[in-house]
Amino acid sequence: MSKVSPKYLVASLAFIFVICASLVIPNEEMVFEDERVFKILESLGSIETEKFPDTKEFGVSAKRGQELIEKGFSSKPGGGKTKKQSKHFVCTSCHNLKKEDPDLRFSDPQARLEYTAQKDMPFLQGTTLYGAVNRESYYNGDYYKKYGDLVLPAKNNIREAIQLCAVECAQGRRLHKWEVESILAYLWTIDLRLHDLELSDEEFVFIDAAIQNSTDQDSAIALIQSKYLDGSPAHFGDAESSRQAMKSLKGEPENGKLIYENGCLHCHANRKYSYFLLDDCDLTFKYLKKKQGSYTDHSIFQAIRFGIYSVAGRKSYMPQYTMEKMSDQQLKDLESYIDMRAE
Numbered sequence: 001m002s003k004v005s006p007k008y009l010v011a012s013l014a015f016i017f018v019i020c021a022s023l024v025i026p027n028e029e030m031v032f033e034d035e036r037v038f039k040i041l042e043s044l045g046s047i048e049t050e051k052f053p054d055t056k057e058f059g060v061s062a063k064r065g066q067e068l069i070e071k072g073f074s075s076k077p078g079g080g081k082t083k084k085q086s087k088h089f090v091c092t093s094c095h096n097l098k099k100e101d102p103d104l105r106f107s108d109p110q111a112r113l114e115y116t117a118q119k120d121m122p123f124l125q126g127t128t129l130y131g132a133v134n135r136e137s138y139y140n141g142d143y144y145k146k147y148g149d150l151v152l153p154a155k156n157n158i159r160e161a162i163q164l165c166a167v168e169c170a171q172g173r174r175l176h177k178w179e180v181e182s183i184l185a186y187l188w189t190i191d192l193r194l195h196d197l198e199l200s201d202e203e204f205v206f207i208d209a210a211i212q213n214s215t216d217q218d219s220a221i222a223l224i225q226s227k228y229l230d231g232s233p234a235h236f237g238d239a240e241s242s243r244q245a246m247k248s249l250k251g252e253p254e255n256g257k258l259i260y261e262n263g264c265l266h267c268h269a270n271r272k273y274s275y276f277l278l279d280d281c282d283l284t285f286k287y288l289k290k291k292q293g294s295y296t297d298h299s300i301f302q303a304i305r306f307g308i309y310s311v312a313g314r315k316s317y318m319p320q321y322t323m324e325k326m327s328d329q330q331l332k333d334l335e336s337y338i339d340m341r342a343e
Contacts, residue, residue, distance in 0.1 A: 031208040033195040053185040059178040065186030086172025088316035094126035104228035107324040123263040127232040131192040137231035197227035239301040251336025285341035
């Protein structure tokens, strides 16, 4: 039997070590912070295609979808412009188009208020459309109380959720198929990215290794999905309950100022989306203070907790802030700001 030289043996062992290590340790990073979450999940074996737009439908384009969302109308596939989807609202009346929660695992109204103020975004009743295609459910919780069985087809179907929003929330017309698919195409341009999930370095490495080595894929999927809510919780408050709860709370006028300027004025300044004008005039705050104890539409308690419903001849309305969108503490802060300005 021939002898193997020590030099050859060492070289062979080193080669084997490199080969074995390559099966465990990624050679080159495959996961980057700007990677789309759905692409990473797809790489891990979690494939979902029913939310993808039907691009075979004539006229579908993300550009048209963005126009419908922001302007309420778009160019028709065959030429000309569409009829305005609603005379009263556009999607951005109630929904932001950017990330609005610093931590996507929680629906925290105060964190959202501070984050949106920092990013120069309005503080709105609806959940942002950013990442909407990454969610699994829509019109959750108490929205059944408002829309009844209309929410059932929309609950787990984003297309039906878009239609419900168009007809009921926006008080407009039903969308054509190419319009729905175009909106969906646009929503896929604002889906979640990995940097939105605030992953640690160790979590990045774990996900990267799971993709490259085809190991622990279910755990990697679970890790990613644990970093964001699969639907927005929604619980309606009650004006009287809020009044009682606020008696034990101390208001912070500066926080209330943020709510007034970034929330109330978004719709009411210059009557942008409302018949009821709000501004920075002292008389306006005196009027709001006077109406606080009433049960009319101009009471902040009634408007915020119940919303303002459509009536004959006036289809536009104000959607209420759920408890997840505005807390009793924030309502107290708004009250304290109004009181301060009214003095």
